[in-house]
Amino acid sequence: MSRDPSRDVAIVAFAQSDSLRRTDDLSEVEMLMPVLHDVLRQTGLKTSDIGFTCSGSSDYLAGRAFSFTMALDGVGAWPPISESHVEMDGAWALYEAWVKILTGETDTALVYSYGKSSPGSVRDVLTRQLDPYYLAPLWPDSVALAALQAQALIDAGETDEPALAGIAARSRDAAVGNPHAQLRGARPQGDHVVAPLRQGDCPPIGDGAAAVILAAGDRARELCERPAWIRGMDHRIEAHSLGVRDLTDSPSTRLAARRAGAFDGAPFDTAELHAPFTSQEVVLRKALKLDETVRVNPSGGALAANPVMAAGLIRLGEAAAGIHRGESDRALAHATSGPCLQQNLVAVLEGEPHVR
Numbered sequence: 001m002s003r004d005p006s007r008d009v010a011i012v013a014f015a016q017s018d019s020l021r022r023t024d025d026l027s028e029v030e031m032l033m034p035v036l037h038d039v040l041r042q043t044g045l046k047t048s049d050i051g052f053t054c055s056g057s058s059d060y061l062a063g064r065a066f067s068f069t070m071a072l073d074g075v076g077a078w079p080p081i082s083e084s085h086v087e088m089d090g091a092w093a094l095y096e097a098w099v100k101i102l103t104g105e106t107d108t109a110l111v112y113s114y115g116k117s118s119p120g121s122v123r124d125v126l127t128r129q130l131d132p133y134y135l136a137p138l139w140p141d142s143v144a145l146a147a148l149q150a151q152a153l154i155d156a157g158e159t160d161e162p163a164l165a166g167i168a169a170r171s172r173d174a175a176v177g178n179p180h181a182q183l184r185g186a187r188p189q190g191d192h193v194v195a196p197l198r199q200g201d202c203p204p205i206g207d208g209a210a211a212v213i214l215a216a217g218d219r220a221r222e223l224c225e226r227p228a229w230i231r232g233m234d235h236r237i238e239a240h241s242l243g244v245r246d247l248t249d250s251p252s253t254r255l256a257a258r259r260a261g262a263f264d265g266a267p268f269d270t271a272e273l274h275a276p277f278t279s280q281e282v283v284l285r286k287a288l289k290l291d292e293t294v295r296v297n298p299s300g301g302a303l304a305a306n307p308v309m310a311a312g313l314i315r316l317g318e319a320a321a322g323i324h325r326g327e328s329d330r331a332l333a334h335a336t337s338g339p340c341l342q343q344n345l346v347a348v349l350e351g352e353p354h355v356r
Contacts, residue, residue, distance in 0.1 A: 009215070010229045051108045111313065149277075210313045234256040265330070270330075319333040332346065
């Protein structure tokens with residue numbers, strides 16, 4: 001079947017909030033509304049111009065059922081909208097919106113996500129997504145599980161603690177120019193949180209929100225001077241039980257990348273990887289075949305700002321923003337969810353050639 005260029009889909013706008021350690025004085029709606037206003041302002045669109053709206057968040061993290069319905073107040077109660085929600089990072093909401101546009105049901109979509117981790121212990125909360133029979137009763141938190149993965153990599157000779165410290169330093173140095181980052185600039189690695197991971201190997205805990213607008217074909221060119229075209233996107237999942245997985249590899253990331261076309265065509269100049277722990281970047285670089293010529297996480301990545309449920313969408317947004325600014329021509333964006341890179345989404349973004 002020949003490709004219909006009118007169904008090519010692009011990210012045409014991206015906005016995000018600052019990632020803050022605490023937002024006690026803000027509700028989810030108050031945190032989200034400035035981001036929604038910003039992303040609409042960039043395109044000149046109104047809520048009534050959006051054909052489909054999709055959000056990503058976690059009711060469990062928020063501590064109440066159907067919390068995402070409250071966030072819809074930030075979009076507006078009128079006029080009525082076509083809306084959906086995924087109980088996942090906003091990157092998966094973007095995937096649903098992308099498919100919606102590909103079907104021809106709409107030409108534009110608004111995608112947003114948000115998370116407030118500060119009211120509770122996110123390390124404890126995330127244990128509830130583990131296998132309920134063997135792992136969850138042991139309460140291994142997210143850092144302990146990431147430490148198991150890091151130790152497996154060290155034992156396999158694929159990294160060591162100084163190399164992990166180098167990843168942390170590079171990421172946070174890159175974040176110096178990112179006004180939304182929570183951690184910027186070099187800082188000591190600190191003591192072990194769970195060996196071999198030190199404080200610097202772990203992400204900050206923060207609250208934040210992000211939003212993007214998607215558009216198809218000529219509509220995208222009307223809304224954005226240089227759209228970030230989604231050339232392919234796919235997501236895959238590993239086995240639920242950590243005991244049957246090789247934690248030094250990520251076959252789901254590799255398969256998603258292959259299905260998205262990441263190994264075809266020109267090389268990437270930029271990659272935004274959702275790697276909350278330094279050791280996870282080692283795994284992802286290998287699975288995605290990224291060498292030193294690729295700029296990895298020029299925004300600072302999740303080691304600089306990691307609002308749970310929004311950090312994956314931010315990776316796609318940052319990759320797209322680099323194309324919008326003309327700093328990138330072909331970018332890879334990655335999002336993850338679950339322990340030790342359990343679920344992975346990969347997108348290939350391209351900008352049209354510069355007119356000279």
